[in-house]
Amino acid sequence: MFDNLFKLKENKTTVKNEIGAGVTTFMTMAYILAVNPSILGAAGMDTSAVLIATCLASFIGTACMALLANLPFALSAGMGLNAFFAYTVVLGFGYTWQEALLAVLIEGVIFIILSLTKVRESIFNAIPLSLKRAVSIGIGLFITFIGLQNAGICVGNSATLVSVVDFTAKFSTSGICAVLALLGTLISAVLYIKEVPGAILVGILITWMLGIVCQLTGLYAVDPASGHFSLLPTFAMTDFSKIGLTFGQCFDVDISRGELLNFAVIVISLLFVDIFDTLGGLIGIGAKAGMLDEHGRMPRVSPALLADAVATTAGAMLGTSTVTTFMESSAGVAAGGRTGLTAMTVALLFLVSMLFAPIFTAIPAFATAPALILIGFLAFCDVAHLKLTKENYIEVIPAFLCIITMPLFYSISEGISFGVISYVFLHICCGRTRQLNALLLVLAVLFICKYIFL
Incomplete structure (x- = not known):
């Protein structure tokens, strides 16, 4: 059955290799289940609802990639795009998160249309390569800046606008959190350099565990008034009714005529970043997998783009930011993944992850900050191509x-x-x-x- 559906023999792979590659890919990108609710939560969205929506959108997008394109690529809420959603559109421009979801929905529908035509190639070719690289690098710096802020390392300052936190002023709350974030960043970097599977996710969990140790020994003080809650995880069942707080909310908005042009700019910006992020990811992973032809083109790229567009549209209706193909899919490719069975394995693992929503949403911001900083570095590496x-x-x-x-x-x-x-x-x-x-x-x-x- 698997061979007929995913053409395993034709791609010189086996069920065992494909499933193993899928598990590897999921481990490297599972950090999004902790990071995305944290980022979108800053926009006022319910974190449990966001996590469930992220899991469902990731399942839909990755399953579409498996069945439509038969490629070993996984999708989830894109880093950088979620930051744009929360910190620029909502907190910066003052739109509600429901209106931001509408922008993502419109962008997704447009992307579906472009994926069914030749327009996407025209847009891609119109933008010079140097600016395509710059967008990726800039997003990396932006994500790093957000990570430093979420960790409490970078704080506001009236004289210089920003400065480093005073570690000793409130050491038992903001001070120890900043220290743990810095330590977690270094631990994550070591794990990544040593090519530990799921290094970013493992770094998040280690940082969180160190925080729990600090709480149990009194180094970290629980102070809800200042936003420092207990770090001990809860093992309650996932409240699936939470999805009702975000599902379909993108339709419950009313954009005034005076805001239409500015809203259109937001949609175009989302579309711009999503197109190049997706195409860049597909090309980058395809190159590592040896899937590109002599002209640098990848077979089945059209259904792959369509899967990405469908996932974004579904994600907006469910309640999460733009869904895109993850570069972490290259980890599964390196592990031998060659067909859609790898992607389908990842899709099913995202579906199962919904059962552990209370654990993922309990992870504190200082523990996810190292992931943002390290991901920012990985995006910044594109500067070498300029x-x-x-x-x-x-x-x-x-x-x-x-x-x-x-x-x-x-x-x-x-x-x-x-x-x-x-x-x-x-x-x-x-x-x-x-x-x-x-x-x-x-x-x-x-x-x-x-x-x-x-």
Whole structure:
């Protein structure tokens, strides 16, 4: 049965290899079950509902990848995209999380349409490679900044805007949490360097366990008034009725006419990041798996993109941010995964994970912060692909502006705007208009209009 459905013999693999690869992939990306509720919880969403929605959306998306594309790729709520949802759209622009879910839903529907046409290739080809790299790098810095804030290491300061926390002022609460986050980051880095399976998830659990030890020995003081709750896990059954707090809430909104243009910019930004994040992930993992042809193209990429789009649409209706293909799928590929059976294994594991929702949602922010910081580093590694030479300044200066504005302006969309506008401006002023295309010019004009009229 498995061979007929997933063509195991044709891909020179076995059921044992595929299931083992699926478990490996799940272990490397299971941290999202702790991190995503923490990030979306900052936007006012119920963390248990978010975790259940994340599990269901991951199951739907990954199962679609298995059945439609027969590829060993797993999907879940994308890092960076969830930060954009919570910290930029909701906390930054002032939209409700229900309105943000509507933006994700619209983006998902548009992505479905683009996945059924050739438009997605046109958009992908219109954006220069340097800016594609810059978006990934900038998101990495943005995620790292959020991790430092969630850990309480980076705090507000009236003189310099931000500074490091005073570890001794409130050592039994914020101080010890910051220390544990730093220690957890170093432990996670060591585990990742040593290629320990599920290093990021293991790092989260170790940091949490150290926090529990600190609570039991009195180093950590429980103080609900300041947001420092008990670190001891609860083993209650998952309350599946919580999904009702987010399911279908994307339809219960009313965007005013005056906000339509700004809302459209948010949808476009989500679509932009999702398209390049998905295509970049598929190409990167496909290359590691030896699935690309001599032209660098990957077979069955269209159904893979469709699976991603369907997952995003379903996730918005369930109550989570944009779902995308995870680069951690490369761990399963390295373990021998070659077909959709690997993906189906991951999908089923996400479904089972719903039973442990109370444990995942009890993990404190300082324990998930190391994961954000390390993931930020992994995204930042793309800077090695930028040619930092004087002859290439016309490419890397816009890339730099795109990268640096994301964390400093606390917005992924602002980074994209600055990158596109500066790229077009420099190429026009330096007589390099042949390197520009009509779609890129249109995007630049739209971003400029946003700053003038909004």
